[in-house]
Amino acid sequence: MWDWSRAFDALPLLLKGFGNTLIATVGGTLIAVVLGLVIAILLRVLPRWINWLLKLAVAFVRNTPLVVQLLFIYFLFAKHPVLAGIPSLTLGLIIIGVHYSTYMSESYRAGIDSVPKGQWEAISALSLPPARAFRSIVLPQALRATVPSLGNYAVAMFKDTPFLFAIGVVELVTSAQQYGGRHFAYTEAFTLAGLIFLAASYPTSLLIRRLEKSLARY
């Protein structure tokens, strides 16, 4: 039922796939962290009617399946002479990053809202320039409340990267499926894939929990 030699044989291939999983996670997180902040700021400064449209767009991206979004963009680009050349890993990490930026923008919003009112009043009392005040007074305080939540979304994104299977990115789960199919060793391949996910995500979420506790104490 469980063959250790098969398991060791599959491991290098799985780790190679895991490399792509990590690239997608890191790339996607970078995009989401930046774009999420941009969306959160835009939602504060834009006039009301554009704001409404942006909110609708964010809700649309957040409330529809990542898999369908991946397939949509993948097939849409497939016919385009230039865009068809984008490697599916790159395409996948951009889409997953945009998807999670809609979640992260909500964390930023909550973080900015959590900055005490007195801070805003002090800013206008000192008549500080708005951009500078936002950067050096509001944002550092908002980030305290935001960072753990961003971390949790990064872990969630990590566990969603197998969805890139849909557009043919050979990440951890896809390589497990390929190995399993080729050698009829699904048990070893998928069990190992699950354990690798667990080994990476559990310590990370413990770290985030500790970070959350230490940031909350100030």
Next chain:
Amino acid sequence: MTDNLTTLFSYAPQLWDGLKITFLLTAGGAAGALLIALVLGLAMASPYRWLGIPARIVVEFFRGTSLLVQLFWLFYVLPLLGANLDPLSCGIFALALNYGAYSAEVVRSSIAHVDRGQWEAATALSLSPVRMMRRIIFPQAWLLMIPSLATLLIQLLKGTAVVSFITLQDLTDRIDQLRQATGDTFFAYTVGLLLYFVLAWLLQVGMDALEHRAAVALGRREKSGRLRSVLSRRHRPKKEVLG
């Protein structure tokens, strides 16, 4: 565009079949997840370590390994171990286990966040542990957990889209068939995304109504004159006011 619409209308029965599969997965997955969440969440909230620690291990295990791994494990590995599940059951089990683990954490933390005075008062009245949980603690925790459960329910709906990888013809799969039939990716997938968006919105409306009911049952919110509370007023026996 008119060609697309004609194709869409002729394709409506297939889309409907896909919607039914997606609905079955969402409903089955959510029911299973709720059951798992209540059992594991109560175990984690209990003062007994022999209950709490195994439950915590199960929760971390199913949260930590990805949904797709669990789905593929049920679909590819289970038959090798001699248990054959049809793809629909595989999908429902995977969704229930994965989102059940996430929801268990919500159940645990909501129970932990019920005001301490409520626990103390229930103890002072020497209510039995079961009665205390059922009548005092859980109704209040339920109100706290509904918003998070609503988020998870919508994530579960979005998660159902992966079952097209295990041969199920759900909404996602039917949309791809529509793409092939029309040859118009933009049209087919816009229709698909809109359908998912409406489904998610309906779930949110339903969960908001549930939250309203839970708040009314605790006497924390007035019954409004809206339809849903008119309906619930007729069917619900009067409950004692808490909180």
